[in-house]
Each structure stands twice: as structure tokens, then as C-alpha cells.
Amino acid sequence: MTAEPILEVANAVKSFDGLTAVAGASFTVEKGSITALIGPNGAGKTTMFDLLSGFAKPDSGAIRFAGQPITGKAPHRIARLGLVRTFQLTRVLAGMSVIDNMLLAAPRQPGQHLYSLLTAPRHANAAEDKARDAALSLLETFGLRSKAADYAGALSGGQRKLLEIARALMTEPSMVLLDEPMAGVNPTLGHTILDHIASLRQSNGTSFLFVEHDMDVVMNRADRIVVMAQGRVISMGTPEQIRADAAVIEAYLGGPAPEAKP
Amino acid sequence: MSVDFWINVGVLAGIYGIFTLGLQLNAGFTGLLNFGQAGFMAIGAYSIGILVVDHGWSLWLALPAAVLLACLASVVVGISSLRLRSDHFAIATIAFAEIVRYTLQNAAFSGGNQGILGFDDEWRAASGWMLSKLGAFGLGGYTQLPLLLVVWLSFVALLLALQGLQRTGWGRVLRAIREDEDATAALGKNVLSYKLQSLGLAAALAAIAGFFVALNVTYLYPTVFDPTFTFFGYAILVLGGFASYGGVAIGSLVFWALLEGTRLIDASLSAGQQASLRFIIVGLFLLLLSRLRPQGLLGNVNEMKVRP
Amino acid sequence: MSATPTVRASAAEDDASAVRSRLASPSRLTVLVAVMAVVFCLLAALFGLVPTAQATINGFVAGSYTGLGAIGLTLVLGILKLVNFAHGDLLVAGAYFTILFAWLGLPLPLAMLGAMVATAALALVTEKIVWQPLRQAKAGTLQLFLSAIGLGLVIRFSVQFFAGSQVRTLGANVVDSIALGPLRLGTLQAVALLVGLAAMLLVGLALRFTGIGKEMRAFADNRALAEVSGIDTQHVINMTWIVSGFLAGLAGILYATAIGSFNPNFGLTLLLSLFAATVLGGIGNAYGALVGGLVIGLSQEWSTLMFNARWKPAVGFALLILMLLFMPQGIFGRKKRGS
Ligand SMILES: Nc1ncnc2c1ncn2[C@@H]1O[C@H](COP(=O)(O)OP(=O)(O)O)[C@@H](O)[C@H]1O
Ligand SMILES: [Mg+2]
Numbered sequence: 001m002t003a004e005p006i007l008e009v010a011n012a013v014k015s016f017d018g019l020t021a022v023a024g025a026s027f028t029v030e031k032g033s034i035t036a037l038i039g040p041n042g043a044g045k046t047t048m049f050d051l052l053s054g055f056a057k058p059d060s061g062a063i064r065f066a067g068q069p070i071t072g073k074a075p076h077r078i079a080r081l082g083l084v085r086t087f088q089l090t091r092v093l094a095g096m097s098v099i100d101n102m103l104l105a106a107p108r109q110p111g112q113h114l115y116s117l118l119t120a121p122r123h124a125n126a127a128e129d130k131a132r133d134a135a136l137s138l139l140e141t142f143g144l145r146s147k148a149a150d151y152a153g154a155l156s157g158g159q160r161k162l163l164e165i166a167r168a169l170m171t172e173p174s175m176v177l178l179d180e181p182m183a184g185v186n187p188t189l190g191h192t193i194l195d196h197i198a199s200l201r202q203s204n205g206t207s208f209l210f211v212e213h214d215m216d217v218v219m220n221r222a223d224r225i226v227v228m229a230q231g232r233v234i235s236m237g238t239p240e241q242i243r244a245d246a247a248v249i250e251a252y253l254g255g256p257a258p259e260a261k262p
Numbered sequence: 263m264s265v266d267f268w269i270n271v272g273v274l275a276g277i278y279g280i281f282t283l284g285l286q287l288n289a290g291f292t293g294l295l296n297f298g299q300a301g302f303m304a305i306g307a308y309s310i311g312i313l314v315v316d317h318g319w320s321l322w323l324a325l326p327a328a329v330l331l332a333c334l335a336s337v338v339v340g341i342s343s344l345r346l347r348s349d350h351f352a353i354a355t356i357a358f359a360e361i362v363r364y365t366l367q368n369a370a371f372s373g374g375n376q377g378i379l380g381f382d383d384e385w386r387a388a389s390g391w392m393l394s395k396l397g398a399f400g401l402g403g404y405t406q407l408p409l410l411l412v413v414w415l416s417f418v419a420l421l422l423a424l425q426g427l428q429r430t431g432w433g434r435v436l437r438a439i440r441e442d443e444d445a446t447a448a449l450g451k452n453v454l455s456y457k458l459q460s461l462g463l464a465a466a467l468a469a470i471a472g473f474f475v476a477l478n479v480t481y482l483y484p485t486v487f488d489p490t491f492t493f494f495g496y497a498i499l500v501l502g503g504f505a506s507y508g509g510v511a512i513g514s515l516v517f518w519a520l521l522e523g524t525r526l527i528d529a530s531l532s533a534g535q536q537a538s539l540r541f542i543i544v545g546l547f548l549l550l551l552s553r554l555r556p557q558g559l560l561g562n563v564n565e566m567k568v569r570p
Numbered sequence: 571m572s573a574t575p576t577v578r579a580s581a582a583e584d585d586a587s588a589v590r591s592r593l594a595s596p597s598r599l600t601v602l603v604a605v606m607a608v609v610f611c612l613l614a615a616l617f618g619l620v621p622t623a624q625a626t627i628n629g630f631v632a633g634s635y636t637g638l639g640a641i642g643l644t645l646v647l648g649i650l651k652l653v654n655f656a657h658g659d660l661l662v663a664g665a666y667f668t669i670l671f672a673w674l675g676l677p678l679p680l681a682m683l684g685a686m687v688a689t690a691a692l693a694l695v696t697e698k699i700v701w702q703p704l705r706q707a708k709a710g711t712l713q714l715f716l717s718a719i720g721l722g723l724v725i726r727f728s729v730q731f732f733a734g735s736q737v738r739t740l741g742a743n744v745v746d747s748i749a750l751g752p753l754r755l756g757t758l759q760a761v762a763l764l765v766g767l768a769a770m771l772l773v774g775l776a777l778r779f780t781g782i783g784k785e786m787r788a789f790a791d792n793r794a795l796a797e798v799s800g801i802d803t804q805h806v807i808n809m810t811w812i813v814s815g816f817l818a819g820l821a822g823i824l825y826a827t828a829i830g831s832f833n834p835n836f837g838l839t840l841l842l843s844l845f846a847a848t849v850l851g852g853i854g855n856a857y858g859a860l861v862g863g864l865v866i867g868l869s870q871e872w873s874t875l876m877f878n879a880r881w882k883p884a885v886g887f888a889l890l891i892l893m894l895l896f897m898p899q900g901i902f903g904r905k906k907r908g909s
């Protein structure tokens with residue numbers, strides 16, 4: 001079975017002030033897969049997410065999503081194509097209620113545009129009511145239903161993380177980029193998130209690319225793994241292949257892999 | 263205290279209420295530190311004066327044209343400087359307002375410091391007609407009463423319309439931009455477009471306020487639109503409350519009652535000192551309120567965040 | 571074992587990049603000087619050498635008060651992250667303190683010195699009653715902006731309350747002038763020019779060689795780093811206000827001397843030129859502010875060769891907006907971390 005790719009990155013380069021954060025990285029993500037992006041701190045994973053989501057422009061290289069080039073496109077255009085990200089440092093809209101955080105993310109809302117608001121206010125209301133139902137059921141899944149009316153700023157760190165993921169899913173994405181979704185979340189909740197991701201992939205065919213440091217989680221949950229070190233992709237494959245890859249072991253242990261020793 | 267005094271306070275409170283609704287939309291609900299509102303007001307008022315006096319337009323046609331021109335100016339200002347960091351944007355908008363004032367003072371088309379006169383005949387006719395009707399209630403003697411009524415009708419209508427807008431999905435996107443524009447863009451919202459809409463509406467409100475200022479002073483000259491007046495608007499904003507349109511109405515009334523009240527202080531002061539004192543009071547307002555009650559009288563402390 | 575060489579390598583890289591950036595500044599300065607020289611030659615060819623030279627001298631006068639005024643603005647911005655909209659009014663205070671002290675009977679030079687000290691004291695007072703409490707209350711951007719604007723209004727209109735809004739002079743002879751060949755320079759302008767350039771040199775040396783000067787620059791450059799290296803934060807902040815106020819006083823006096831007549835409203839218009847100099851030089855960069863001030867002053871005076879002199883301030887505004895749009899990190903600036 002040759003899976004078709006949803007995301008293709010070819011030779012992406014990004015440097016800041018002489019420091020090269022992403023140094024010619026290439027990889028693909030298969031449609032409908034759960035792929036883990038791993039690598040030591042400073043490997044360039046977050047910068048890669050910035051490039052994919054349009055928050056940074058690559059110095060060179062090409063990125064294609066669902067068959068079309070998205071290199072250097074504005075963040076909101078990429079998001080509208082169905083590629084949505086979360087941030088490593090959670091970014092909830094603290095001065096808005098939890099439900100407003102969710103409703104903001106709803107796609108195709110006539111109520112969000114002055115013109116359609118004035119010409120078809122009824123239509124706007126109907127669309128918002130539908131979005132509200134969808135939002136409440138997502139909040140239910142993530143255990144945030146009872147907090148719907150609270151200010152997002154009043155949530156705990158773990159709850160904010162959940163809200164950010166739920167909000168990203170609210171956009172009805174075809175692919176989600178999750179930057180360390182489990183960091184700061186208690187393990188039980190973390191597994192709930194992962195279960196939900198797995199079931200969404202099952203039901204909607206949504207693809208996921210997530211950054212994670214816990215190797216158990218990565219090995220058990222990911223279909224495929226992309227390994228970055230020093231701005232490059234040093235390995236790609238199934239968990240079994242990665243486990244056996246000498247280059248990966250070297251990158252993690254900072255020395256030559258035991259097997260490679262003469 | 264005479265009735266005319268209070269009518270005057272009401273007129274000023276209404277005009278600056280409309281002016282400050284725009285600042286509330288920008289600073290309170292979008293997180294945009296627009297410090298050039300007086301510049302948009304000047305563009306609105308002078309457009310009316312020039313269209314009516316130099317080009318023979320009707321005052322009532324000149325008003326929508328002026329609103330459009332102010333919006334156009336806001337698009338130029340916005341497209342060039344909305345990408346800047348918020349503090350740089352604030353500085354750029356002050357510079358814009360200074361450029362407007364400076365141009366009006368020095369250019370030929372604006373009459374320079376001589377100003378523009380004689381654009382309000384149609385308003386005076388309308389006002390006279392209203393006074394004759396008001397005469398039936400024994401109110402025919404208050405010459406500024408028609409202006410008060412029109413200003414406050416407009417103010418209340420605009421306030422309610424903005425409150426309604428704020429409850430829609432559109433208003434929600436603006437608040438999201440205030441909270442975190444990157445997160446908002448990451449969810450597929452075109453942040454620049456929404457900021458331009460916010461700024462454009464504020465400029466339109468400023469132009470309407472400028473129209474009423476023109477009717478009130480009957481004579482357009484540059485110092486009426488000094489960039490400092492934007493800060494009057496911000497004083498009203500912090501007094502009434504952050505992220506609250508109702509607060510603008512309360513804030514504007516309290517502000518102008520206090521400010522005009524200084525005229526009643528025992529008159530051992532010269533006219534110049536009176537004027538200086540008013541500005542000192544505005545300054546103290548800003549200092550004390552931002553220190554003691556940054557969210558204002560009716561403001562919402564949870565929404566009181568404008569990040570750099 | 572294997573980690574050590576990497577660390578050393580990256581330290582060497584850091585050194586190399588530091589050297590490169592140190593080299594980058596002078597080379598950009600050279601480019602800037604070259605550009606200004608080319609503009610000068612062009613103007614001289616178009617409008618004649620004598621008028622151009624005259625405008626250039628005037629430009630140095632304007633540049634000296636703009637540069638000295640901008641130092642305080644840029645240090646406060648760099649060190650306290652505060653956009654001090656009241657800074658222009660500190661310049662106004664400097665000019666009017668001079669009038670006050672002269673009226674009290676001090677000879678003019680002493681009155682000026684007193685005025686600088688008084689302006690420094692005023693700046694320190696604002697730190698104690700406005701800025702320190704706001705910092706402790708973790709005030710947001712809007713709060714800080716509005717406080718700065720409020721403070722500016724209080725200072726400017728207190729001056730106006732006591733001194734009136736009529737046009738004033740510092741009471742020195744404004745008619746005398748010195749002839750330098752075909753060029754004319756008002757005696758007062760000459761004094762302003764000499765004092766201004768001398769002060770710029772002194773400030774530059776003080777920032778480079780005194781302990782507090784180094785600390786202030788370190789702070790403006792990277793506050794977090796400066797704090798961990800054990801610098802006394804509040805002391806640096808106090809000194810920043812004192813220096814900022816003193817130089818603002820000096821700049822206000824130079825402005826008043828060079829322009830001749832003024833009223834209490836000159837602060838806001840001048841403030842925009844100071845912002846332009848600050849942005850031009852890179853925020854937090856005191857030397858940059860001096861250079862930026864000279865560029866602004868020269869541009870404004872050179873513009874009088876082409877346009878009516880009344881559009882001079884507009885040149886400052888235009889430069890400010892162009893800088894913000896196209897070079898927000900300034901001519902010497904590096905892009906800061908974080909997008
Ligand atoms: N905006 C930036 N400016 C300068 N350097 C940056 C910036 N963003 C990231 N870097 C640098 O790029 C490298 C990669 O960082 P990052 O992508 O955050 O790695 P990771 O997410 O894999 O830990 C790091 O050395 C980091 O310091
Ligand atoms: Mg990271």
C-alpha cells in the first residue's frame with residue numbers, strides 16, 4: 001500500500017542572524033497518519049512548525065500541503081486550507097470565555113464578516129447556533145464543558161492545553177500540527193488527548209504531526225516518526241525502523257551508537 | 263448654573279462620545295493603540311468645509327463623502343503601519359495626526375490659520391425649523407438645543423449599533439486579535455483585514471464627530487483638531503471603562519461636566535490659565551486613573567490587556 | 571568529553587559573530603557618512619555651495635539638540651521599555667526653568683545650568699511618583715502610554731499656566747551674528763552649535779568609559795543578562811532618569827537658544843523628531859540616537875533648500891514614518907530574536 005502524502009517538505013532552510021535553525025530538512029507525512037516529530041532540544045522542530053504554518057518564511061525550500069504549494073503563504077491562508085497548528089507555549093485568548101475561544105475557530109461563519117452580517121443576519125445566527133453545538137460537544141470530549149462560560153484565563157495550565165487543541169479541531173482541519181501537546185498535562189489527561197486524536201483519525205481521516213519527548217508515547221502511538229537534529233531530518237520511518245537506526249541513537253546520546261563502534 | 267451651560271456640556275459629551283466610541287472599538291476591543299483619531303476627525307470636518315464652501319456641495323451630501331474620505335485615509339494609514347509593533351503603530355498614528363494638523367495650518371486649500379467659514383447654512387435652517395417646533399414646548403430660546411438632540415440621537419444610535427456588532431462573530435474576532443493576534447491568525451482569520459475594518463470604522467466615527475464639532479464651533483481652524491484631543495478621548499475611555507461602550511457615554515458626561523465645571527471656579531484666573539488648568543486636569547485624570555483604576559468605572563478588568 | 575569541543579566551537583562562533591557585528595556598525599556608519607556627503611554634493615551642485623553650506627551648519631545646530639534630546643528617549647525606551655511621550659515636555663521644562671532662574675536674578679549661564687539640574691530632578695521625581703509604582707503594579711502597555719501622555723500634559727500645561735502661552739526668548743541677544751566668509755551664523759546659534767557638539771562628545775565618552783555609562787548601555791542592550799551579572803537595577807534606572815532629564819534640559823535650552831523664540835508647545839512637534847532619531851539609531855542605542863539626531867537635523871535643514879522652511883517639521887514626521895515602515899530596527903540595528 002503506497003499511502004499518498006498530505007504534507008511534503010523539500011530542503012527547507014531557515015536561519016536567524018547567522019544561526020541556522022532549519023538546515024535543509026526534507027520529509028513527508030502520509031495522509032491519515034499520526035506522525036511524531038522528535039529530536040533533541042534546539043533541533044528546529046518548533047521552527048519547522050513555524051515554516052509549515054506560515055509564521056516564518058523559509059529562506060529556501062518548498063512546502064506542499066494536499067498537493068498545492070504553501071511555501072511562504074500567510075498563516076490564515078494556510079489554516080483555511082485545513083492545516084492548523086497549536087503552539088508550544090499555550091496561547092489561549094485569556095480575556096475571552098472558553099466557548100468564545102471555540103466559536104472563534106469555527107470555519108465559514110457569515111457572522112464573522114461585516115458584509116454578510118448586514119445582508120443575511122438570520123443566516124449568520126443559524127450558522128453560529130450550529131457552531132455552538134459542535135463546540136459544546138468538543139468541549140464535552142475534552143472535559144471542559146462545565147468551564148464553557150469561564151474566562152479562558154482562569155483555566156489551569158493543562159486545561160489551557162486541552163482548550164487549544166479542541167480549538168484547533170474546531171476549525172475542521174484535515175491536518176493538525178501539535179507542538180508538545182502533552183507537556184504540562186497530567187498523564188491520564190494526556191492519554192485522553194491521544195485517544196481522541198486516534199479516534200478522529202479513524203472517523204475523519206485527519207492527519208496529525210506532533211512533537212513529543214516521551215519515547216514511550218511516541219513509540220506506542222505514532223504510525224511513523226520523523227527525527228530532526230541540528231536542523232536536518234536524520235531519519236524517517238516506522239517506530240521499529242527508528243528504534244534500530246544508529247543515527248538516531250547517536251543524535252540522542254551525543255556519541256556514536258554502540259553498534260557502530262569498531 | 264444656567265441651562266445653556268448644561269446644554270453645552272451635553273453637546274461636547276455627545277460629540278466626544280462619538281469620537282471615543284471609535285477609540286473604544288480600536289483600543290478596547292481590537293487592542294489597536296490608535297493615537298491619531300484627531301487626525302481623522304480633522305479630515306472629516308475639513309472635507310465637509312471644503313466640499314461645501316469651495317465646491318458648492320450640499321452639507322448633507324458632504325457628510326457621507328467626508329466619512330468616506332476619512333475611511334480612505336484610515337486605509338492608507340492602516341495598510342502602511344498596521345504591520346508595525348503596537349508601540350510603533352501608536353507613534354506612527356501620532357505622527358499622522360501631526361502631519362494633518364501641520365498641513366491644515368500651512369496649506370492653501372485649508373485656509374491655513376484663517377480657517378473655513380460659512381459651510382453651515384443648511385444646518386442653521388434645519389436648526390431654526392427645529393427651534394420653531396420646540397417653541398411649542400417653551401424651549402424655543404435654547405439655540406443649541408437642536409444640536410444637542412441631533413448629537414445625542416446619533417451618539418445613542420451609534421453606541422447601540424456598535425454594542426450589537428460587538429456581540430456578533432465579527433466582534434469576537436476583534437477581541438481575539440486584542441488577546442493574541444498570532445493565535446487568531448493560526449485559526450484562519452485575516453488579522454490585517456479585521457484591523458483595517460476596525461480602524462476604518464473608528465475613522466468614520468471620528469469624521470461624524472468632526473461634522474458635529476464643525477456645526478458646534480461654526481468655524482474650522484486647525485487648533486480645534488489638535489492631536490492632543492485624541493488624549494481627551496483616551497481620558498474619557500479610561501474614565502468610563504475599558505471594553506465597554508456604555509462606559510463611553512458615562513465617561514464622556516462625567517469628563518465634560520468636570521472639565522467645563524472648571525470654568526465656574528472662582529475667576530481669579532486669566533482665560534489662558536483657565537485653559538491650561540483644563541489640560542492639567544485631563545493629564546491628572548490620565549495619570550490617576552491608569553494608576554488607581556485602569557479598567558475605569560464600568561470597565562472589565564479581565565479584558566484589560568493590551569500586549570506589546 | 572565529546573561535548574567540550576562543541577561548546578568551545580560555539581563560543582568561538584559567538585566571538586566571531588560579535589566581532590562581525592562590531593565591524594558591521596562602523597561600516598554602516600561609513601556608508602551613512604558617504605550617503606550624506608553625496609547628498610551634500612548634489613545639493614551644492616543644484617542650489618549652490620554657499621546656501622548648502624549654510625543649511626548644513628543650521629543642520630548641525632538642529633542635529634545637536636535633536637541628538638541630545640533623543641538620548642534620554644532611547645535610554646528610557648531601551649532600559650525601561652517605556653515609550654515616554656512626556657519626553658518632549660521635559661525639553662520644554664528645561665527652556666522654561668532657564669527663564670524662571672534668569673527671572674530670579676541668576677546670570678544666564680548659571681540659570682541654564684540650574685535648569686538642567688532642575689530638569690534632571692523633575693525626571694527623577696516622575697520616576698519616583700509615576701513610573702516606579704506603575705512598574706511595581708505590573709502596568710500594561712496602554713496604562714503606561716496613557717500615564718506618559720498624562721504626565722506630558724501636566725508638565726506642558728503647568729508651564730503654560732505659570733508662564734503663559736505667549737512667545738518668549740531666553741533674553742539673550744538674538745540679532746548678533748558672526749560672518750564666516752560668505753556664511754552667517756547667529757552668535758547664539760554658534761554657541762549652541764559648539765556647546766551641542768561638545769556635549770555630544772562628552773556624553774559619548776561618558777557612556778563609553780564611566781562605569782554607570784557601561785552599565786546603562788549593557789542594560790539597554792540586554793536587561794536580563796545585565797541583571798544576572800549583578801548590576802543594581804534601581805540605581806541604573808535612577809541614573810537613566812537623571813541623565814535623560816539633564817540632557818533633555820540641555821537640548822531644550824539649545825533649541826530655545828538656536829530658534830530664538832518659542833512657546834510651551836514646542837515639545838510635541840519636537841518629540842516626533844526625537845522619535846525619528848531614536849528609531850533611526852536603533853532603540854536603546856545612545857550613540858545611534860546622536861547620529862540619528864544629526865541625520866534628522868541635516869535632512870530638515872537641507873529640505874529648506876527645496877521647500878518652504880515651514881515644512882521643516884513635516885520632514886521629521888516623514889522620516890519617522892519611513893523609518894518605522896522600512897527600517898524599524900534602525901540603521902545600526904540587528905534583528906532581535908523573536909518574530
Ligand atoms: N526567532 C528566533 N530567532 C533566533 N533564533 C531562533 C529563533 N527561533 C528559534 N531559534 C533558534 O533555532 C534553534 C532551533 O529552535 P527550535 O525550533 O525552537 O527547536 P526545538 O523546537 O526543536 O527545540 C535554536 O537554537 C533556537 O535558539
Ligand atoms: Mg520546540
